[in-house]
Amino acid sequence: MSDRTLLQPLAVLIIALAVIVAGTFAVSALVGTTPTGSPDGATIDGQSPAQYQPEAADIDADPEDGELSVEPTQRDSRIVIDLRRTGDTTRADLEPVIEALFEAGHSVTVLTGSDDEPFGDALAGSSGLLIVQPTSPYPDGERDAVREYVDAGGHAVLTGEPTQTQVGGGLFASVSRVSFGATELAQGYGVTVGAEMLYNVNDTRNDNNFKSIYATPTRGGVLTEGVDRVTFDRSGYVATSGDDATVHYTAVEGTKTIDTRRAATYPVVVRNDSMVFVADGSFLSQPELYDADNEVFTGNLLSFLVRGDSGNFGG
Amino acid sequence: MADSRWPISETRAAYVVVVTLLVVLAAVVAPIAWNLGSTAADDNPTVQVVTLRGGTNDANVNAVANTLRNARTNDSVAAVVLRVDSPGGPVAPSEELYLAVNRTAAEMPVVAYVEGAAASGGYYGIAPADEIYVKPSSTVGSIGVIVQAPLSAVEQAEQVSGTYVRSGPDKAQIDQDRLREDLERLQRAFVETVMTHRGDDLSLSREEVANGRTYLGTQAVQNGFADRIGDSEAAIEAAADRSARIDGDNYDVAYTTRQVQVTLSIQAAAVDEVGGNTIYYTDTDTDTDAGESAFVRPVRYYAVWGVPVEATAHREGGTDE
Numbered sequence: 001m002s003d004r005t006l007l008q009p010l011a012v013l014i015i016a017l018a019v020i021v022a023g024t025f026a027v028s029a030l031v032g033t034t035p036t037g038s039p040d041g042a043t044i045d046g047q048s049p050a051q052y053q054p055e056a057a058d059i060d061a062d063p064e065d066g067e068l069s070v071e072p073t074q075r076d077s078r079i080v081i082d083l084r085r086t087g088d089t090t091r092a093d094l095e096p097v098i099e100a101l102f103e104a105g106h107s108v109t110v111l112t113g114s115d116d117e118p119f120g121d122a123l124a125g126s127s128g129l130l131i132v133q134p135t136s137p138y139p140d141g142e143r144d145a146v147r148e149y150v151d152a153g154g155h156a157v158l159t160g161e162p163t164q165t166q167v168g169g170g171l172f173a174s175v176s177r178v179s180f181g182a183t184e185l186a187q188g189y190g191v192t193v194g195a196e197m198l199y200n201v202n203d204t205r206n207d208n209n210f211k212s213i214y215a216t217p218t219r220g221g222v223l224t225e226g227v228d229r230v231t232f233d234r235s236g237y238v239a240t241s242g243d244d245a246t247v248h249y250t251a252v253e254g255t256k257t258i259d260t261r262r263a264a265t266y267p268v269v270v271r272n273d274s275m276v277f278v279a280d281g282s283f284l285s286q287p288e289l290y291d292a293d294n295e296v297f298t299g300n301l302l303s304f305l306v307r308g309d310s311g312n313f314g315g
Numbered sequence: 316m317a318d319s320r321w322p323i324s325e326t327r328a329a330y331v332v333v334v335t336l337l338v339v340l341a342a343v344v345a346p347i348a349w350n351l352g353s354t355a356a357d358d359n360p361t362v363q364v365v366t367l368r369g370g371t372n373d374a375n376v377n378a379v380a381n382t383l384r385n386a387r388t389n390d391s392v393a394a395v396v397l398r399v400d401s402p403g404g405p406v407a408p409s410e411e412l413y414l415a416v417n418r419t420a421a422e423m424p425v426v427a428y429v430e431g432a433a434a435s436g437g438y439y440g441i442a443p444a445d446e447i448y449v450k451p452s453s454t455v456g457s458i459g460v461i462v463q464a465p466l467s468a469v470e471q472a473e474q475v476s477g478t479y480v481r482s483g484p485d486k487a488q489i490d491q492d493r494l495r496e497d498l499e500r501l502q503r504a505f506v507e508t509v510m511t512h513r514g515d516d517l518s519l520s521r522e523e524v525a526n527g528r529t530y531l532g533t534q535a536v537q538n539g540f541a542d543r544i545g546d547s548e549a550a551i552e553a554a555a556d557r558s559a560r561i562d563g564d565n566y567d568v569a570y571t572t573r574q575v576q577v578t579l580s581i582q583a584a585a586v587d588e589v590g591g592n593t594i595y596y597t598d599t600d601t602d603t604d605a606g607e608s609a610f611v612r613p614v615r616y617y618a619v620w621g622v623p624v625e626a627t628a629h630r631e632g633g634t635d636e
Contacts, residue, residue, distance in 0.1 A: 006329060008329075017340055020341045021341075025348040049417065050511070051503075051507035056503065056504070056507060057501075057504045057507075058500060059500060202522060203503070208498075209498070287490065
């Protein structure tokens with residue numbers, strides 16, 4: 001085999017390969033494809049926008065301080081707490097309230113679902129009745145008993161919330177709709193719970209959540225003494241009929257109803273003589289009890305209850 | 316003269332070898348030459364279309380952020396169009412997306428096109444865009460944050476805290492007040508981000524934005540959540556118009572598409588493995604070594620347009636186009 005026999009095809013190979021490579025390069029250059037680039041990695045500095053800075057994002061939480069205390073001047077009163085129709089508040093939830101009453105020299109009777117004692121008998125000789133968020137109606141006989149009790153001089157506080165969805169705990173969480181049940185009892189005193197829950201989306205006018213509204217006193221007296229503002233976590237409003245009921249607290253400006261978004265001055269604590277109606281049941285127990293001035297308000301309510309005197313009721 | 320033992324001459328045989336070699340070598344070298352040529356050659360500035368279809372989860376946001384980083388460092392990219400169909404996702408990657416887009420928008424025009432939805436975390440990401448294009452059916456808004464703290468976990472943390480030893484009173488505890496405070500912090504950063512970038516365009520107050528409502532495209536153009544009605548081509552043209560480096564129609568359009576996890580699920584899913592074009596998700600709660608105690612992550616914060624669904628282990632795949 002001669003050198004020429006080898007060299008000539010080799011030269012053709014090199015030239016052809018060069019042409020193919022150059023042609024491919026040229027065609028690809030004309031057509032173009034997705035631009036690529038190497039990541040700049042560490043050369044990118046971090047960003048620190050103004051709205052991410054602590055002074056912009058951090059919030060002021062209401063300090064959980066203060067003391068729950070009951071008026072000590074009146075001693076040896078007995079308070080009845082009716083939890084028989086209460087949805088999610090237990091005796092354990094109300095232990096701070098019971099402790100405060102005990103420390104002030106008062107006693108407490110807690111009625112739960114398992115109590116067989118007639119309602120009237122339980123009320124007899126007590127000075128105050130606290131009913132927490134009843135979710136079913138009071139029968140005629142018990143409504144009459146409450147009326148007679150209050151007429152005789154006993155004091156009563158009724159807390160009630162509007163219809164809402166509640167999630168039950170346990171292994172399998174259940175969701176249910178819960179409504180205020182003691183409508184007829186409340187309406188007997190010219191009040192009832194409003195149709196909607198309240199909310200306030202203004203950051204400075206809620207307790208770190210739009211549903212935790214603030215309310216402020218509208219008049220002086222035993223219910224508002226020492227209170228700057230309270231916060232209610234599941235608050236509705238009190239609808240009143242007639243002139244018998246007086247408003248003691250209203251939700252702060254900008255508070256609206258959650259379904260219809262109506263802004264108004266909503267009453268949340270109303271008193272009709274010896275009956276007080278509060279449109280929220282969450283403030284009596286933790287984690288709401290010590291938020292804002294809730295503990296002072298709760299102390300005021302308890303002091304109001306121990307001042308009652310049911311006299312010869314049931315006797 | 317041909318040897319009688321060979322059917323062809325030596326020269327022809329050599330050429331056969333040459334042609335064979337040529338084919339083999341060309342097959343190897345040509346793609347390399349093609350890539351070199353395409354990279355070096357494109358003189359036209361490019362509008363890079365970056366697509367996010369799916370939740371603003373870690374995998375999707377990392378991919379988009381990486382593409383945006385490439386766009387920033389590629390001299391040929393003159394503008395970016397964000398083509399988005401996202402209902403949001405966890406807050407942490409949603410913030411990452413915002414920062415990546417914000418960074419890019421600081422260096423070149425960025426125009427967003429809302430293909431389906433840019434809600435909650437999805438809108439968080441496009442808020443820094445210079446212009447937002449929507450269709451009548453596009454959904455934007457849902458500004459806000461939710462926290463998912465399984466009720467069972469909250470209860471268990473309190474009830475079973477006596478069964479293990481904790482180093483401090485707050486360790487391994489979930490407190491409703493603190494959850495709300497943290498949620499409020501994240502909400503403030505989110506709402507303020509929207510107000511910072513869209514405040515001049517919005518006819519809504521800060522409170523109305525914070526309500527968390529969604530708006531369809533036509534409403535969004537009216538209230539300032541979006542700027543114009545248009546399609547992706549309109550967004551590309553707008554991005555090109557905004558670039559000082561693009562003269563008229565002399566620009567190329569390049570697409571980078573990522574399509575992962577279109578369905579939204581708020582649960583303990585995490586990227587377990589990235590193999591080729593497929594991303595596997597596993598439920599971290601079930602992904603514990605045998606013999607070790609399982610710990611449930613107590614709370615998760617989401618910037619999402621949706622409601623929690625029951626958590627089940629699942630696998631979903633995605634492709635790069």
